[in-house]
């Protein structure tokens with residue numbers, strides 16, 4: 001696993017592109033997950049669950065898995081119904097809080113990067129999601145929002161592929177992203193094979209490595225907060241500016 005300050009050495013794609021095509025001036029695209037990276041989804045879900053069902057008493061620390069039936073019991077299908085009830089509740093519609101620091105960091109790097117949201121959220125909550133994003137992030141922060149539709153009633157679980165789902169890999173490719181910021185170890189592993197790098201965001205119960213797991217891929221690095229993400233982006237920006245300067249004598253070709 002890389003330290004944050006080593007991350008930029010793996011962000012090579014755009015530098016190579018600039019060397020090969022010095023007239024290229026597009027901003028690199030960074031894919032950003034929504035839940036637990038921009039939105040405090042699990043804390044709101046805990047509040048809803050505790051108020052509605054009482055037991056087991058839940059907090060974000062009890063979520064050792066992001067497959068919720070492994071946390072509160074029952075079947076995956078029953079979990080889906082609980083989550084869809086949460087979607088209709090004020091805990092989701094009115095009280096979802098943003099993650100600290102996200103807005104400040106994204107705002108300060110918007111001149112250097114394009115940010116595209118790639119979320120596994122369902123199409124059925126697309127309108128509510130866009131409304132929440134508009135309320136919490138000013139226009140212009142995100143270039144696009146892509147929905148994976150991973151957790152559906154007919155196919156409850158991201159591991160079940162259907163024609164109306166898009167994997168994180170597919171969404172990152174569609175966005176032409178060079179980097180993904182996501183709290184999921186599984187998505188970090190999957191996307192590390194097609195991206196220059198992945199920032200595994202947050203020090204969460206569900207994204208710790210178990211003892212029988214090997215380490216993370218070399219181009220995946222942890223950032224426990226948005227201030228640590230800012231260090232990665234700052235390093236990328238410096239390297240990109242340097243490569244742009246080096247390419248300047250070739251302008252006009």
Ligand SMILES: [Mg+2]
Nearest residue numbers: 033035036183
């Ligand atoms: Mg997430």
